[in-house]
Amino acid sequence: xxxxxIVVLRDPDAVSDAAAERIATSxxxxxxxxxxxxxxxxxxxxxxxxxxRLVEPARRGAIPWAQVHTWWGDDRFVPSxxxxxxxxxxxxxxxxxxxxxxxxxxxxxxGVHIPPENLHPFRxxxxxxxxxxAGTCAAQLADELHAAGLPEADGWPVFDLVVLGIxxxxxxxxxxxxxxxxxxxxxxxxxxxxxxxxPHVARVTLNPAIVTAAREVLVVAHGAGKAGxxxxxxxxxxxxxxxxxxxxxxxxATWIIDEAAAASLPQRP
Numbered sequence: 439x440x441x442x443x444i445v446v447l448r449d450p451d452a453v454s455d456a457a458a459e460r461i462a463t464s465x466x467x468x469x470x471x472x473x474x475x476x477x478x479x480x481x482x483x484x485x486x487x488x489x490x491r492l493v494e495p496a497r498r499g500a501i502p503w504a505q506v507h508t509w510w511g512d513d514r515f516v517p518s519x520x521x522x523x524x525x526x527x528x529x530x531x532x533x534x535x536x537x538x539x540x541x542x543x544x545x546x547x548x549g550v551h552i553p554p555e556n557l558h559p560f561r562x563x564x565x566x567x568x569x570x571x572a573g574t575c576a577a578q579l580a581d582e583l584h585a586a587g588l589p590e591a592d593g594w595p596v597f598d599l600v601v602l603g604i605x606x607x608x609x610x611x612x613x614x615x616x617x618x619x620x621x622x623x624x625x626x627x628x629x630x631x632x633x634x635x636x637p638h639v640a641r642v643t644l645n646p647a648i649v650t651a652a653r654e655v656l657v658v659a660h661g662a663g664k665a666g667x668x669x670x671x672x673x674x675x676x677x678x679x680x681x682x683x684x685x686x687x688x689x690x691a692t693w694i695i696d697e698a699a700a701a702s703l704p705q706r707p
Contacts, residue, residue, distance in 0.1 A: 442657070442691035444672070446700040450660040453696050454487030457658045460692065461492065461599065462500040464654050468598035469505045476588055477599040478511040478644060481524025484603045484658040489531040498550050507586070509558045511600060512612040512643035515572040515628070517563040522637055525559045558582055560626075560642045572628030576642040580626040583644075594651040595625060601656045602649070605635060608667050608681035610649065610657075612641035615680050619646055646678075646685055655691035657683070662698040669702035 447453050461477070468475035479485065491497060510524055518525040534549040558579070565575035588595040602610045612629045613619045619627050622645060629641040649655060659668060671683045672693070678684045686693070 440689035441687055442655070442689075442693050444700075444703075445692060445694045446703075447694065447696055449696050449698075450487060453658060453660050453694050454484070454491050457484075457488045457601075457656060457694050458491030458497060460656055460694070461488065461601065462497055464599045464656075465501050465506050468653075469502045472598075474505050474507065475502075475598045476507045476509065476586070476595075478509045478597050478601065478648065478652075479524075479528065480511055480601050480603045480658075481513070481527065482603045484660065485524070485601075486527050486531065488601075488658065489527060493532055493549055501550075503550055503552045503556070506552070507556045507558060508552070509583070509597070509644075510560060511602065511610075511648075512641055513560045513562060514637065515562055515566070515575065515640040515642055517566060518559060519563070522639060523562070525562075558586070562642065572640045572642050574628070576624070576626040576628045579642065579644075580624060583625050591651040592647075593623075594645070594647045597648060597652045599654045599656060600649055600652040601658065602683075602686065604657060604659050604664065604667060604671070604683045606663070606667055607635055608671050608683045609635070610683045610685065611646060612643035613646045613682045615682065617646075617679075617682065619643065620679055646682060649685040650688065653690065655686050655688070657686050657691065657693045658695070659693070659699050660696040662701065664695070664699040665702040668693075668695065668699055672703060 465475040513524040514522045516522045532549050534551045560575055560579045614632055626644050629643055631638045631640045671681045676684045
């Protein structure tokens with residue numbers, strides 16, 4: 439079994455900086471190789487730090503955003519401007535919104551201009567407004583993904599890069615241990631509100647098969663609270679239905695974590 443590259447850095451700031459550099463390099467390389475890059479991003483605190491690094495003056499020009507298409511691996515089934523939304527942080531920090539001022543509280547720099555047609559969130563706001571459920575919302579995103587014409591591997595869309603966080607139970611995307619998503623042929627699915635982890639709201643998610651199909655996978659985590667689950671995921675036998683994050687134990691995957699998150703891993707030579 440191939441294993442991911444594990445990069446352990448000093449603290450969350452160093453993790454965010456290294457992750458942003460990997461993302462910029464990967465997206466730029468994909469555009470140069472194929473004329474377009476498609477990546478799936480994530481949510482949570484790890485994403486906030488990464489986004490702030492992506493729009494810093496020294497790096498913001500390194501990504502050819504006009505040829506980059508941004509998708510979301512999953513989201514909470516809430517409006518896109520809701521604090522629980524995975525889209526909100528990207529909108530607040532990365533996008534060049536009208537009226538934004540440099541140094542605004544939500545951003546480390548003025549955002550970048552990205553063509554609206556290059557942004558592919560789950561359309562939660564529209565779905566909720568129309569009275570649709572999470573499953574309908576996910577199906578609409580799946581249709582959009584099919585129409586985008588990405589290359590496929592074994593029937594699954596191939597993203598140039600998939601960026602992931604890891605949940606306290608080892609979940610990635612909104613694919614929890616034992617999820618029915620493992621047995622679904624749908625490219626995107628609605629997920630009932632989990633009862634064992636917060637927040638207890640319904641989700642929409644891409645199929646976990648996109649993790650194995652992606653050209654590159656980047657997992658980002660920091661903090662002592664992640665040490666136990668990271669030790670479990672990266673050690674011992676692989677059972678992805680128990681620990682979905684083990685789908686990232688593959689060639690072409692990189693974990694960038696800080697020393698606190700790596701504290702329970704075996705000492706490396």
